[in-house]
Amino acid sequence: MKKKLLALFTFMLLALLITACSSDSSGDADEATDDASKDDSGGGSTGEVEIFSWWTGAGEEDGLLALIDLFEEKNPDITIDNAAVSGGAGTNAKAVLATRMQGNDPPSTFQVHGGEELNKSWVAADKMEPLNDFYEENGWMDKFPEELIDLVSSDGNIYSIPVNIHRGNVFFYNMQVFKDNGIDVPTTMDEFFAVADKLQDAGVVPIALGDKESWTATQIFENVLLGSLGPDDYKKLFAGEIGFDDSRVVDAAEKFGKILDYVNEDHASRNWQDSAQLVANGEAAMLNMGDWAKGYFANDLGLETNVDFGYFAFPDTVGDFQIITDTFGLPKGIDNPDDVKEFLKVLASVEGQDAFNPLKGSIPARIDADPEKYDQYGKDTMEDFKNSRLVPSLAHGSAASEGFLTKTNQAVNIFVTQRDVDNFIQALVSAAPEM
């Protein structure tokens, strides 16, 4: 018996050593090919493109698979490795990505929100290839809105290709509840508070919130901020040209606090889907959520757009469009940049965007896509997207660095309970250097 155990132990030890050594040597081989591909400025084709994303939910995974099918149809000699990481609205994927990037093992291309989530991290760390020439070659410069290209650019270089657009400053509402209480859609903050009072008197929770993860509350705050500052000064705020102690920011914090007076009591135990259910079953009237909530209402809860639930722009931000855009770039140090560029071409094409977005429930980032492929909400949003000012979302990592966002989420979490405006503003001011 003892001998057997001993033999087993020895065997396991050997196995461990061998795997340790072999993974070591394969690592060296990788580096060697990396160097080689750098030398001949990116030629080699290994025939595999690894796509890293957190698209594992119902609609978004379908969209990604449709995109992959389209690509493989066009490029039968290149295979796609779908390396999606699920969980935590991308948090888990970002943690895995950070580890891989820092270990010089980047995926062929990866999902990243346009804006500072890209610029302040991977571009600043010098891990991304500029794509200006690639844009020029394919004539994309006028196919995407200028403000969107600005968002994926840093110091005049473009670093990624947007595939979809979600809007963050939308309120979804239960149409039956609005009708029963004789309420019209509010467009200004004052009208909004009047509506909220009326709903509260009628015994309906005016606003649904699920801030078990605090970004949902941060999302409300950024929209109030946008309404209070307007698009130009909102951008200046995150460029550091306006301080967080500006009187309009303080005003926004006060309004944010007032909005929080109208939310459901058990908000801390809910995530955003749970809060959307409150609106769906009429316990609450309105929900501020990015428009992925439309997919949840329509597909998961089986409600009909413009019959069961409606939508309106966040009060005071009617002409503005809080963009959340998923983009894909080209990391430095990968084996087969040419294959990856083929994938990016499909991703940027009208065909690719129209394959992906209707399934994902977002709208295309290109302005020349075919509106007929989209539902009524999609058509309305595409129209708004063309005619609105585009501003980057803070809650989704576009407006400021991940570090600043983490600290803002903490400050918001504290503010939701304590409602101490001075404290809140102070926390934002002291985090501002890390934007």
Added chain:
Amino acid sequence: MANDVQIKTKRKISKDQWTAIAFLIPSIILILVFVYGFIGWTGYVSLSNYNSLIPDFSFAGLKNYLYLFQDFRFQADLRNTLFFTILFIGAVIVIGMGLAILIDQKLKGESIFRNIFLFPMALSFVVTGVVWQWLLNPSTGFNQFLSVFGIQPKWYTDTNILAGFEWGSIEFGLPVAIISVVIAAVWQMTGFSLAMYLAGLRGIPDELREAARMDGATEFQVYWKVVLPMLAPITMSVIIIMAHISLKIFDLIYAMTGSGANFVTDVPGVYMFETTFRGNYYANGAAIAIIMLLLVAVFIVPYLWSSRKGDQ
């Protein structure tokens, strides 16, 4: 002859030692590198300015630690950990010992009861967290039942701090919300202490209790004066094991409540995860990890010390 024996034993030992060393060296090297090496590396990072994706190992002194101890969230974390640890260990000991004594009464179907109480241990904390999240959700779960009696506790969404007073930047006192997490953790880990106490009880010879009874001790006195003191080493082990679980707890909180409103259920583990992998504050995260290590060491080191003394 004496000489001969000595040489023989010497040879034998050295051969044994050689095999032992040969087998130990790989694992010693692995442990040195992957445990102690990385602890050292974490300590090094915690003293650096590495607070973004761009590595920056310049020396920052205790800056990251000072930041943490002034931080509202970290102060709240330490408070929550303190109360969680006290309540959790206390409940696990009292309930575990109580159940063990009941099961030890030579009742029928003992193994059924033992298994029932042990089963929760087979689950992961994540499963426990998800289940108790719904059971203690203020708008579902137990409250549906409790509403019959007109009570509606807010469970883990309660932001009140019992007996709170201003201390640093936080309100120090017992966060009501942490009690919900304690309930879930106790439900899961009590079976373990029950098993340990049951083994301990079985190790106490019946003669001792008989003798006490002969001397006129009541049943209560038998337990209080004879059984409990003999269970002291078990209690010590339970405290050590539970303390290192509760100081490092992450998965249960992450699955069940998250950080909680106003960070009433936040713990250092969750803060470390978020600040490192969401905020890219690597040095701050490393500092939290080192503080957690020191907290656990406060429990473990005296234990190792005393058990080493016991060996000698």
